[in-house]
Amino acid sequence: MSQPILLLNCGSSSIKYQLLDPEQTRPLAVGIVQRIGQGRSTLDHEVAGQEFHLDQDFADHTEAVAAVVEQFNQHGPSLSEVIAVGHRTVHGGNTFKESVRINQAVIDKLKELSELAPLHNPPSVAGIEAAMGILPDVPHVAIFDTAFFSTLPPAAYTYAINREVTEKYRIRRFGFHGTSHSYVSKKAAEFLGRPVEDLRIIVAHLGNGASISAVKGGVAVDTSMGLTPLEGLVMGTRSGDIDPGMPKYLAGKGMTLLEIDDMLNKASGMGGLCGFTDMRDVVAAIDEGDKQAELALDIYVHRLISYIGSYMAVLGGVDVLAFTAGVGENSAPVREKTIKRLEGLGFILDDAANQVRSKEPREISSPESAVRVLVVPTNEELAMARETLAVLAAG
Numbered sequence: 186m187s188q189p190i191l192l193l194n195c196g197s198s199s200i201k202y203q204l205l206d207p208e209q210t211r212p213l214a215v216g217i218v219q220r221i222g223q224g225r226s227t228l229d230h231e232v233a234g235q236e237f238h239l240d241q242d243f244a245d246h247t248e249a250v251a252a253v254v255e256q257f258n259q260h261g262p263s264l265s266e267v268i269a270v271g272h273r274t275v276h277g278g279n280t281f282k283e284s285v286r287i288n289q290a291v292i293d294k295l296k297e298l299s300e301l302a303p304l305h306n307p308p309s310v311a312g313i314e315a316a317m318g319i320l321p322d323v324p325h326v327a328i329f330d331t332a333f334f335s336t337l338p339p340a341a342y343t344y345a346i347n348r349e350v351t352e353k354y355r356i357r358r359f360g361f362h363g364t365s366h367s368y369v370s371k372k373a374a375e376f377l378g379r380p381v382e383d384l385r386i387i388v389a390h391l392g393n394g395a396s397i398s399a400v401k402g403g404v405a406v407d408t409s410m411g412l413t414p415l416e417g418l419v420m421g422t423r424s425g426d427i428d429p430g431m432p433k434y435l436a437g438k439g440m441t442l443l444e445i446d447d448m449l450n451k452a453s454g455m456g457g458l459c460g461f462t463d464m465r466d467v468v469a470a471i472d473e474g475d476k477q478a479e480l481a482l483d484i485y486v487h488r489l490i491s492y493i494g495s496y497m498a499v500l501g502g503v504d505v506l507a508f509t510a511g512v513g514e515n516s517a518p519v520r521e522k523t524i525k526r527l528e529g530l531g532f533i534l535d536d537a538a539n540q541v542r543s544k545e546p547r548e549i550s551s552p553e554s555a556v557r558v559l560v561v562p563t564n565e566e567l568a569m570a571r572e573t574l575a576v577l578a579a580g
């Protein structure tokens with residue numbers, strides 16, 4: 186008997202979803218809504234080998250979830266058999282260290298945590314409320330991006346700010362994209378046929394949001410995102426690391442705190458540097474001679490290699506570098522630029538392997554490379570389905 190689970194992965198600019206039957210290897214349906222709130226939105230729904238495409242602008246995640254449900258109604262499969270829904274939830278704060286069955290108290294807490302993840306928890310809550318409205322009689326489970334990083338050592342998660350402030354407000358580095366970093370690090374080890382316990386792995390999750398992690402023996406020991414998903418790498422619209430003195434300086438010039446925060450979260454990163462938030466557009470612009478786009482990509486790669494070098498130090502060397510997420514899986518030019526800059530540290534790219542497009546894990550380093558470089562497509566939904574089942578089994 187079929188016992189499908191619906192997985193909703195609300196990202197900052199997208200919703201990915203799958204209808205999975207844990208008994209079957211292939212999903213019953215997969216789909217993605219892209220460029221939510223950015224104009225030129227699209228929806229792709231795939232069921233039984235048939236693909237349906239929709240060009241329609243979605244202003245926010247609530248509109249997009251409604252359109253996803255409409256796809257199931259029009260093209261199937263029916264959602265009436267669904268036994269549970271798993272929701273990607275970005276910020277668990279100090280409250281949620283592992284996946285949890287959702288009730289009103291959980292939703293209220295997630296709304297409270299929205300101040301720490303303004304681009305993310307509101308879409309998650311929108312997805313949860315919409316799905317609970319449509320499927321009110323099945324359990325809904327929240328799976329947190331922060332969970333995998335609850336093992337970070339104190340030296341990695343503590344900011345060097347005043348201790349009393351840290352304690353009073355329970356400030357720490359939480360880390361995000363944990364479901365993906367966990368899945369990809371295990372998958373990388375599996376691909377290499379080595380126990381994850383024996384490996385030092387750096388995972389570069391480069392999507393619209395981007396983060397990088399250092400994983401030693403299967404346990405996360407460092408990651409680039411912090412108290413909020415703003416810290417770290419250069420992203421589609423987020424600045425990543427800046428001098429913490431900058432907000433005060435800008436406030437002195439007349440910007441309000443809200444304007445500064447909006448600028449850093451929504452109008453910075455690649456979009457703020459060159460006008461294109463999507464890496465496909467950045468690379469196309471460079472090909473047409475756009476100098477701002479070229480500089481933006483140089484800044485992106487500069488930050489990325491700085492983190493890779495730093496995590497090699499944290500890990501005491503590295504065995505594997507794994508690229509994942511939208512940019513990491515699909516952008517050969519970004520991977521090439523990154524690995525070429527790391528040649529001095531023993532990374533050697535296999536140019537032909539780097540051009541291969543596939544949904545399977547693959548190696549892109551040459552045999553003489555000191556570090557194995559992989560592309561490992563993430564599957565947050567599959568990992569979420571496993572989590573959902575585990576929560577249900579726990580009662």
Ligand SMILES: Nc1ncnc2c1ncn2[C@@H]1O[C@H](COP(=O)(O)OP(=O)(O)O)[C@@H](O)[C@H]1O
Nearest residue numbers: 196199392393394463464465510511512515516
């Ligand atoms: N074919 C592609 N080539 C280069 N970059 C791509 C491609 N497809 C997607 N991307 C990049 O991936 C990003 C989306 O990544 P994704 O992991 O889905 O992000 P999120 O989950 O944060 O919404 C896009 O904004 C774009 O920059």
Ligand SMILES: CC(=O)OP(=O)(O)O
Nearest residue numbers: 196197361392394414
């Ligand atoms: C935490 C985060 O940045 O998520 P996303 O990449 O989906 O925006």
Ligand SMILES: [Mg+2]
Nearest residue numbers: 196392393510
């Ligand atoms: Mg994502």
